[in-house]
Amino acid sequence: MNQRDVVFPAGRRALYERNRYSPAVRANGLLFVSGQVGSRQDGSPEPDLLAQVHLAFENLNAVLAAAGCTFDDVVDVTVFLVNPEENFEKVWQVVPQYWGEAPYPTLTGVGVTWLYGFQFEIKVIARLPL
Numbered sequence: 001m002n003q004r005d006v007v008f009p010a011g012r013r014a015l016y017e018r019n020r021y022s023p024a025v026r027a028n029g030l031l032f033v034s035g036q037v038g039s040r041q042d043g044s045p046e047p048d049l050l051a052q053v054h055l056a057f058e059n060l061n062a063v064l065a066a067a068g069c070t071f072d073d074v075v076d077v078t079v080f081l082v083n084p085e086e087n088f089e090k091v092w093q094v095v096p097q098y099w100g101e102a103p104y105p106t107l108t109g110v111g112v113t114w115l116y117g118f119q120f121e122i123k124v125i126a127r128l129p130l
Contacts, residue, residue: 007031009062015043023063026128031067035080035123036060037115045117049087053094053120060122061098071098073126074105080121084111091120 007024008016016023024033036059038052039045046052064070079095081087088109099105105124115121 007063007067009059009066011041012059012062015039018043024067026067029128031064031069031073031126031128033060033063033124033126035078035121036063037118037121039118045119049090049119050094052118053091056120056122057094057098060124064124064126067126068129069126072100073129074124075127076106076108076125078108078110078123080110080112080115082112082115082119084109087119 004022005026006022007026009023012023021034023036024031036056037045038055039059040055046055061071064073079091081091
């Protein structure tokens, strides 16, 4: 089996190793980023929804930066949201702050019933810088 080209953000490697997954993997000019949540440094959920969304984006940005990417390099986004009927408009107050200018990446939104104690998760695919 080929060795995966894994990207770890600074200071969070133990969290990913404890949970047995890679934060991101480089392959064929793309960066595949695992779902990022609004976890605190110790891995626990940030209880406030809007603060959790901000923190999820900050965690995402840390993974992107570790690979030399920015949010401008993101081409595809999937968001998962618990109780979207109640939380969608609240979350969407925060999300546009991170999109940047048009054209925007593609987006798939998924309503879910459980996210391991979190209310919001975002995963992306980004193109790696040449």
